[in-house]
Amino acid sequence: MPTYFEKKQLVTPGEMLAEGDYLAGKNTYAENSKIYASRIGLADCNNKQVNVVALRSFYFPKVGDVVIGTVLEVGFNGWTVDIKAPYTALLRASDVLSRPFKPQNDELSQVLIGGDLIVAKIASYDRAHDPQLTVGEPGLGKITRGQIIKVTPSKIPRVIGKKGSMISMIKKETNCQIILGLNGVILVTGKNPDNEELAIAAIQKIENESHTSGLTDRITQFLKEERGKTGGK
Template identity: 55%
Template structure:
């Protein structure tokens, strides 16, 4: 059962990663007991399971994901949100109001209007259905302050780090409140704009250098250096 690539080695679509009794994970597929890569990325083993951590991919919604969406359309009883996925997501008026929606009483644009950014969660989504969102959980709702950075969605795990090591370090070093969303958007709320900028710089660096070793140390170093300068 040979494996043809080392851990964290760069592969391109069509590369034969392994032959034999393995399971095909993310960005890979299996044909005749052979596992091939489907995207440009880094090989990653988890026991018998082979993954490729894609260096470029787009967001595919899943139930339970935390996402930031921009309102792009106000309908009669719902809003459409752009969550950086292939399809627009829907947020129902009855979910936002604490009662059923009444067209005579409720004026949706006065609640949320186009260009508003919403922190929300996906409650339903599959092959035949566009994503449905909810904001009925603590912490969710319209974003009223801070800054949003966009990065490649597959690098979100790297921003979080193993057991949250990276994001905890970022929070500690910059003093910002950081919300990492599965669709590749990161919300940063800091006490000063300088602190927010520092966090954004760090996240951009993680996005660019996600496939390199010793990233957490390098990012810590960068932030501490900048902090001394300020």
């Protein structure tokens, strides 16, 4: 029951990764008790489970994901939201108002209009229905300030780092609040624009250098140097 790859080896779709008693993990599939890669990425084996960390992928909704989306349209009893997924998401008016929605009393366009950005959680999604969003939890809802940056969805785990080490370090160093949308959209809110710019520069650095080791240390270094330049704000 061998595997046919070295750790972190770059594999292409269709490449046979393992044979026999293995489980097909992320971005792989099993056929005739053989495991093949289904995306270009880096192969890895964890406890008999073969995974490929995809280098190219797109966001696909999953229940419980926190995403950042743009309101597209005000509908009859809710909004349609672009969450950079293959489907447009729905946000129901009753969820936002946290009481039953009465069309004669409530004017939806006074709450959210097209172009507004929201942080939301995916409440439900299945093959037959478009994803439904909810904002009924702390930290979710309309975005009123801050800056938005977009990264490839597969790079989000790298921005989080091991057990959140990277993201908490950036938050601490730049004094910014950062919300990561799993769809690859990141919201940075700071006390002043300089801090936000700094956090954005750090995240962009992570996206470009996500392959290198010791990144957390280098980002710390980078942030300290940059802060030194601006007079330690």
